[in-house]
Structure formats: C-alpha cells, structure tokens
Amino acid sequence: MKLTSKGRYAVMALVDLARFDSINPVSLRDISLRQGISLDYLEQIFSKLKKNEIVKSIRGTQGGYVLNKNPNDIKLTNIFHAVDEKVKTVQCNKDSKRGCNGKATKCITHNLWDELEIHINTFFENKSLNDLLNKNKETRV
Amino acid sequence: MKLTSKGRYAVMALVDLARFDSINPVSLRDISLRQGISLDYLEQIFSKLKKNEIVKSIRGTQGGYVLNKNPNDIKLTNIFHAVDEKVKTVQCNKDSKRGCNGKATKCITHNLWDELEIHINTFFENKSLNDLLNKNKETRV
DNA sequence: TACATACCTGACTAAAATGGTCAAGTTTTG
DNA sequence: CAAAACTTGACCATTTTAGTCAGGTATGTA
Numbered sequence: 001m002k003l004t005s006k007g008r009y010a011v012m013a014l015v016d017l018a019r020f021d022s023i024n025p026v027s028l029r030d031i032s033l034r035q036g037i038s039l040d041y042l043e044q045i046f047s048k049l050k051k052n053e054i055v056k057s058i059r060g061t062q063g064g065y066v067l068n069k070n071p072n073d074i075k076l077t078n079i080f081h082a083v084d085e086k087v088k089t090v091q092c093n094k095d096s097k098r099g100c101n102g103k104a105t106k107c108i109t110h111n112l113w114d115e116l117e118i119h120i121n122t123f124f125e126n127k128s129l130n131d132l133l134n135k136n137k138e139t140r141v
Numbered sequence: 142m143k144l145t146s147k148g149r150y151a152v153m154a155l156v157d158l159a160r161f162d163s164i165n166p167v168s169l170r171d172i173s174l175r176q177g178i179s180l181d182y183l184e185q186i187f188s189k190l191k192k193n194e195i196v197k198s199i200r201g202t203q204g205g206y207v208l209n210k211n212p213n214d215i216k217l218t219n220i221f222h223a224v225d226e227k228v229k230t231v232q233c234n235k236d237s238k239r240g241c242n243g244k245a246t247k248c249i250t251h252n253l254w255d256e257l258e259i260h261i262n263t264f265f266e267n268k269s270l271n272d273l274l275n276k277n278k279e280t281r282v
Numbered sequence: 283t284a285c286a287t288a289c290c291t292g293a294c295t296a297a298a299a300t301g302g303t304c305a306a307g308t309t310t311t312g
Numbered sequence: 313c314a315a316a317a318c319t320t321g322a323c324c325a326t327t328t329t330a331g332t333c334a335g336g337t338a339t340g341t342a
Contacts, residue, residue: 001143002142002227003254003257004301005301005302011250012248015249015250028318029317035249038302047320057317059316061316063316088143089144090144107176109273113144115264116264120261123260127253145329147329147330168288181333184291185291198288199339200287200339201289202286202287202288202339203339204287204289204338204339
C-alpha cells in the first residue's frame with residue numbers, strides 16, 4: 001500500500017501555503033519552486049482543493065491562494081478526500097448487499113480489512129494542518 | 142492508498158489453510174475453489190510464502206501446503222513482506238544521505254509520512270494469523 | 283510401472299492507475 | 313493593455329497490477 005503523490009503533494013503544498021500570512025495570497029508558482037512540484041500538476045490539485053472549500057483563490061496579478069479555514073479545522077482526512085486519495089483495503093463493493101467476490105457470504109478476512117481501514121483513517125482524522133505547522137517549527141530549532 | 146490483491150489474497154489463503162489440521166496438507170486447488178482465487182495466481186503467491194518459510198509444501202497425490210510455524214508466530218508483517226506488499230508513504234530514497242526530491246533538506250512533511258508508516262506497520266506487527274482465526278470463530282457463532 | 287494429482291517456474295499481457303504535460307483560455311491589477 | 317495568475321480539459325507515456333498460459337517435475341496410489 002502506498003500513498004500517491006497527489007495526496008502527498010496536496011499536503012506539502014498546504015503546509016507551505018499555511019506558513020505564510022493568510023492575508024497575502026500565495027501563488028502556485030512560488031509553491032512550485034519551493035516544493036519542487038510541477039506547476040501544471042499543482043493547478044490540478046488546487047482546483048480540487050478549491051471545490052472542497054479548503055482554499056480560496058484570488059485572481060489577477062498578486063493573486064494566488066489562501067486558506068479558507070482555520071488550520072486547526074483542516075484535517076488530513078479533508079485534504080485527502082478533496083484530492084480523491086482514499087484508503088481502500090477491500091475490492092468488494094460496500095454498497096451491495098452481497099458479500100465479497102460476488103459470493104453470498106462476507107470474505108473470511110473482511111473484518112480485518114475493515115479494522116485496518118479504520119486504523120488508518122483514525123490517523124488522518126486526528127491530524128490537522130496546524131499540527132504539522134507546529135511540528136515543523138519544533139524541528140526547525 | 143490501497144491494499145493490493147496479492148497481499149489480500151495471501152492473508153485470505155493462509156487463514157483458509159490454517160483452519161484445517163496442519164497435519165493434512167491443503168491443496169491450492171481447494172483454496173482456489175473456496176476463496177475464489179485463480180489457481181495460477183495462488184501458485185505465484187505460495188511460491189513466495191514458501192521461500193519465506195511461512196509454509197511447507199508436500200508434493201505428489203494428497204499433497205499440498207502446511208503452515209511452517211505456529212499461527213501465533215505468523216504476523217501480518219511477515220506475510221506482507223513475503224509477497225512484497227510494502228507500506229510506502231514517501232518517494233524519497235531512504236538510503237541516500239540527501240533529503241527528499243534531490244534537495245539538500247528533508248521535505249516539509251517528511252516526519253508526517255514517517256509517522257504514518259509507523260502507524261500502519263504497528264497494526265501489521267500486532268496481528269497474527271491466530272488472531273484472525275479466533276476472530277473468525279467468534280463471528281461464526 | 284503408469285498415471286493422476288499437485289507442486290514449480292518463468293514468460294507473457296491486457297487493463298488500470300499514476301504522474302504528469304500541453305494548450306488554450308479568463309480575470310484582474312498596475 | 314500587458315503581465316501575472318487562476319481555470320479548464322484533453323492528452324499521454326510509463327509503471328503497476330492482476331492475472332493467464334505453457335510448460336515442466338515430483339510423488340503417492342492402483
């Protein structure tokens with residue numbers, strides 16, 4: 001199981017963004033240069049972040065992006081959800097009333113995978129952008 | 142982030158295998174039928190499990206596979222490691238002394254991803270095949 | 283000893299996901 | 313009006329996944 005770079009980049013970009021005063025918009029070009037992420041790719045990512053109301057955009061010269069919420073209220077869950085980075089441990093369609101693999105019963109390890117999914121998601125729910133900022137300050141000493 | 146079916150199948154197959162008396166070998170054909178996993182694919186998986194000394198093979202008629210260890214000593218970590226299912230949250234080369242993305246410093250969220258990796262791996266280290274067997278008995282009541 | 287069963291090995295491949303690039307805009311400020 | 317910055321959507325090369333296929337080899341039983 002691996003984290004995709006879309007999810008990773010989204011978090012990196014938001015931490016970068018959050019480190020600046022939220023009154024002055026930060027341009028994607030700046031983030032691109034500082035974090036070494038392609039500008040075109042960042043645009044895709046921020047389009048999604050905007051749709052999910054995590055950031056606001058300000059157009060025109062001197063424009064850029066600004067956080068749309070308090071860093072404390074932006075959890076990793078929200079970020080990952082926005083860019084379609086999801087935790088998926090089973091193939092089975094959860095909506096269908098049937099069990100896994102088209103069989104009548106749940107697969108033998110179904111509970112395990114559910115537990116795993118919860119375990120990982122708990123981590124994401126408990127981490128906010130603010131936590132990351134503080135962490136970063138600490139390690140910068 | 143998602144679990145690959147190779148990892149998922151490996152665990153499913155081993156739970157299936159462990160449910161039977163470890164003296165009577167279980168053929169891959171039986172596991173294939175019961176779990177709905179392609180026989181050819183199972184052979185690939187069991188080849189790796191055998192190399193990692195998680196199972197033993199018994200050839201010939203009435204042959205099959207048997208656990209090579211106590212179910213209590215087979216952790217999810219061991220299984221996943223055997224079939225090359227690994228948890229990867231960063232792209233960066235851990236061996237290189239340099240930071241991430243070829244830059245001089247560690248990327249801004251590096252600590253976060255390390256934490257996440259540890260969080261997930263802890264889950265795998267704390268779950269044994271035996272835990273899954275018990276769980277399965279419980280839910281069968 | 284024949285033969286069926288089951289393990290064993292390696293090459294091959296279709297489809298999906300990943301990780302982007304490219305092109306052509308629109309909006310706003312100096 | 314020109315430049316900076318956001319906006320949108322199509323496109324694509326590479327890699328990974330999730331297998332299949334084709335041939336083996338070993339061994340227990342009739």
